[in-house]
Amino acid sequence: MAIGLGLLAVFGLGPEWVQAPVSVLVMILGMVALYAGPRRNLRPADRLPWRLIRVAGFLFIVASVIRALVPATMATPITAMSLIPNSFVLPAYLCIGLAFTVMLRRRRAGEDDPARIDALLVGLAAAFLTWTFVIAPAIDSAGLTPFQILDALFPIIDVMLLVLVAQLMLAGGVRQPALWMLIVAAAAMFAGDLLFSLRDALIVDAPEATITALFLTLFVLIPASALHPSSRSLVEPQQIAVRDMSHARLVVIGLVVAVPTVITSLMPLGSLANDLIRAALCALLVLLTLARVVRSNNQRVRAERATRRRATHDALTDLPNRELLSDTVARWADRATAEHLEISLLFIDLDRFKMINDHWGHQVGDELLCAVAGRLGEQVRAEDVVARIGGDEFVIALASPSHLRLAESLADRLLDELARPFELSVGDVVISASIGVAKSTGGAHALELIRDADTAMYKAKGSGRNAYAMFDTSLRELVRDRVKLEQALRGALERGELAVHFQPIVDLATEELDGFEALMRWHSPELGFVSPIEFIPIAEETGMIEEMGAWLLRESARQLLAWSGIRGPGARPLHVSVNVAVRQLRDGSLVKNVDDVLRETGLPPDALWLEITESGVMEDIEAALLTLNALHALGVTLCIDDFGTGYSSLSYLHRLPVGIVKIDRSFVDDVGQAGTNEPIVRAVLAMTHAMGHRVVAEGVETELQRDWLRDQGCDMVQGWFYGKADRPANLTHWIERPVPA
Template identity: 80%
Template sequence: MPMEGGVTTADALAGRPGPVRARWAWGHVAVGLTLVAIYGFGPVPWQSPVMALGIVLGMVALSVGPTRNLAPADRLPYRLVRAAAGLFIVATIIRAVVPSTMATPPTAIALIPNSFVVPAYLCLGYAFLVLLRRRRAADDDPARVDAVLVGLAAAFVTWTFVISPAVYSADLSALQVLDALFPIIDVVMLILVAQLMLAGGVRQAALWLMIVAAACMFVGDLLFTLRDAQLIDISQTPSNAAFLLMFVLIPAASLHPSTRTLVQPQKIVVRDMSKLRMTVIGLVVVVPTIITSLMPAGSVLNDLVRAGLCAMIVLSVLGRVVRSNNSRVRAELMTRRRATHDALTDLPNRELLSETVAAWADRATTEHLEISLLFIDLDRFKMINDHWGPEVGDELLCAVAGRLGEQVRAEDVVARIGGDEFVIALASASHERLAESLADRLLVEFARPFRLSVGEVVVSASIGVAKSAGGAHALELIRDADTAMYKAKGAGRNAYAMFDTSLREQIRDRVKLEQALRGALDRGELAVHFQPIVDIVTDELDGFEALMRWNSPELGFVSPVEFIPIAEETGLIEEMGAWMLRESVRQLQEWLDVRGPDARPLHVSVNVAVRQLSDGSLVKLVDDTLRESGLPPRALWLEITESGVMADIEAALLTLNALHALGVTLCIDDFGTGYSSLSYLHRLPVGIVKIDRSFIDDVGAAGANEPIVRAVLAMTHAMGHRVVAEGVETEVQRDWLRAQGCDLVQGWFYGKAERAEDLTSWIERPVPA
């Protein structure tokens, strides 16, 4: 992220100033090109000052650019370049001070500047090598071979037309022959720079500046060698101008912000070979071959060198073909693995699992095999993700994958086919009970904590087991195991269940029910029924509980026990619950308007689903509904279940406290059927506790639940809560509850849940004497 003055956040954290702007690099190039032009075409007396000025500007740029653009650990290549530049400068000064060192043919004194030039080349070559190592994307990058091909071709041409004539010329001195070997260094440089150019990754300005600089160095050395060997008759100006241009471009590369890309590993980009690259490789092979064929035979050494270079070119091309083929095979294998394995756990995915099961099915009949699948789903995995975050969730999935792998045989398959869903596939003799035995072991294993970065975490699993003697399709077998897993979840989780055909019918009915439920609200098939809640002391109406009912034209009346769980699982409950809240509040306000301000206030009690409780929009929905209807907040009761609260107690408390702040009354529904409510009830901002009907059935007849109901009444009253007893169906139950001090009751003794238009008698009912 940019900061003021062009300094990035990364720069600030690294303790270095911001990068140099690109215009400074191009400005340096413009000034440098001007100096090169003056040096090449201007008056001779100007050459030395122009050369000196170019060198000074280059050294300044080599100091400023890396300091501003690179972290200290990335500046090594440019430190080497500065060392090389310093050695070149020393050699240049010696040649300027002692003109005889530049005499043609050279004398022994020419060795003095050359003793600085050779180390300078070594420093420069090592700098290019460091850049290449840092930038290179992969070891099998074809740029390596292509660069070697370019270098070999350059070596062949250089040997044939430069080195060989110098070595075998009778007119040249030993020093001239030695100078003629300098292009060998340039060939090595060319190989390194060619790799930088051909390697994958971004090719930005700094890279192109470096490539052109290396080309200038090669041209300058070539001209110097040809002149020194008296193979061409030119002055020193062209070669010196080429060197000066190199001294402009390399510092410009260090100044440009993109110089960072030269020291950073580049992502390899796989692309088809370009026509230009194919042409260059073709010329590299063809030109040396043609030259070798056309040129007459010379000395044995000369012919052997040319033949050896040609052979190396051919072998390099062959190596490139082999390497390319191997890379293609490896890429295909990697692509295949990515397509058939889970990226997080590296387990086989659904595709590979299906292929394996299908292959087993082909052998099942002849080898009398039974194929078994264990479908494993982690219980309440979402709670772990929500509490600790997805990173810890991923940790847990990897730990589960490892533990599952420890429990199976080498020939079994452990696969991950979904978020927290795993499948183990087994093939065994039909008389063996491997699947059942493994399911038992896995339940024991899941009882042991998983050691994660946040500490020890325990998670249970629901397991579905399906078997086939080979007739079932792989996907059908996975589906059957999945169906059995849901049976295990429905039985209370942390268990395994075997698949049978009746489950398939249940799933088909469930899917049919789910499809019919989608759109039921829009089609007007849902209705709100209201059951009276009565003051047990006066038998006076205190309010109603709103209950959702569904009458489908296709399926008829569908029990809430059947469609509410489906609505919660699919998320439909949020839209349905919001509709029921608005409809219930609207209806209660209508009744209050009919009864008038002097009548006893009524309330309406609306159930809140677990999904609604965990949704932050519930508070706004309630607030908006109350404001739109004008209903007093105290007239709205919201019923929550113990299991809904305990699914995520901290998140639930945030929502419940916000609702309590609005003034609505909160109720604990089905009290006593869920978690240990005694330890949490004091933390919840509730005003009403509803005793579940299962505790009311036998009260008044010396039933076993009477002590429990007495204890609940005493405890809740001590906390200041009121109590509603559900499921009151007899006068005996009513009288016993009244004697125990219960506050409110509801049940068929007073009336069932009915449509609003059928409750007129309750609304108009006079107050009992």
């Protein structure tokens, strides 16, 4: 652009003999830029507007060559010869207009945009001025030839191009350099044609150099626009932010209405046709301005409605949100006592919804949420409220006479409905839900009722999911205790309240110590000893288990190294077995944490056993396999914990890179007494040994259980028969124990 504007300065200020070569040079450079710019900045599918502009450029050049070679086409006043170059100029204008139209169609952010009306206002004002000062004088002049009158109509084409450019400018979105160059180029084209028409109509004595310079501006600014990287914004959809009308836009619209009105009032009457056309143009301007005001008001009202709806409805499903649900329940509560109504809330949570997002992505998850919202709406009455208050959490509110069991029957129906497959873009997806039901006759606050239904939902989840549970006051006490426990657990690690206890694991064939299972224990100064059954689930739900698990892994490895140093180099190598929580298994940093611990401590990888539960693996077996294979590649030993209590599938056990299977204590309780679990334990031993795995039996408490397991070929055992989990200081007798004969 700098080179082009420099050449235009030479054209205007230099001697007359440089004008022709400068014109040729500017046109050549412009056409080269029109080829290079779109190829560099745009995809092939986005280059159509610039191809049209290139065609227009060639047509303009052809017209210029004809005018240069045939001086009669440039005679003043003009003659029929002027039609020859104009026959190329007219299609060139049409190509530019079509290019601007394509840009506008691709750039426009929305159909409901005021840019159309504002651009038409600008175009009508320009048309009014052009008619008043160019076309009407040309028509009224008795001395003008038909060719001069026809030439005076050319600015009308520029007005149409101005309307398109004005829409590009006013249609919102970013106004980057490429757009401003097009705007200035269109204005220069309008000014050049206006002077050309005024000169040919013998109204203004405009220098030829000035008109040519304005024309050459097109070959500088439009190619520069194509070269600039912001040309992408001309063919990409733009986001419009709804905002108040700017002062500049208001001033422009005011001038557009005021100037033609003032001119019409001040100018003397002319011919009837001239006055009618001016009056019609003024009337159109007034009517369009009125339409602009009405449209702006309607847009403001719609924007206010949309804002209110966004504040009270969920953006994804368009269901009422928590605020609207609370307001509705509060209104019902005000009249519940007087009308003997019972307000019921069903708190619905989709089971294992995270698996859907993790496996298929959030787009499919959103698709499922919308499908669930649709099914919920089909099951309720018109007066009921279905709301979405969280990620995969929905609430249905009912108001009915207290003797009706609407909530319970609805909960049963919903469990059946949600269990039916959902037809999504990835195929049929089957889910289940847990539902909590809470009721009130009007005394409870809306948020309290939602909280109670939420509490009952967690009771349903704890009962095995795909069920509903009714709220009762005892649940509130449980929640209070849970919150107290959670608050106490936060910071327990930093305060040194956690400890690692170790339980011996013994080789049945030799009665030698093979290793220890590391178990986390918590002693709170406020609550005393807290069972792992109570605090581990809370740690998993809150995410604290990730930091606690990493600490357990590191402490266990350090303790095993310390014990190995005591036993000496000739002793049997020991292992330490550490439990991995489901949340840790999902966390991508588990493999790195294990690798870091092995590197920091120098612990041999095969001395570390990691125990994973069946349910943790099966929640997302494909993702679990990636993590387990990476851990196996580090050389650690993987164990399936509590085998037999979960899925116990041979097909998935065959796929997992495990080396140890641990039989749950519930199957060991009655072995050796002809108990019902003996065939199960035999089958597990035979199956796992056939796969090349070793077996550890948990919960061995009697000599009879130990002997029976040894007779069946079980590899290792642990349990109170050998010792409970204890602090390292109390286990030195195991470390110093002599090898049995």
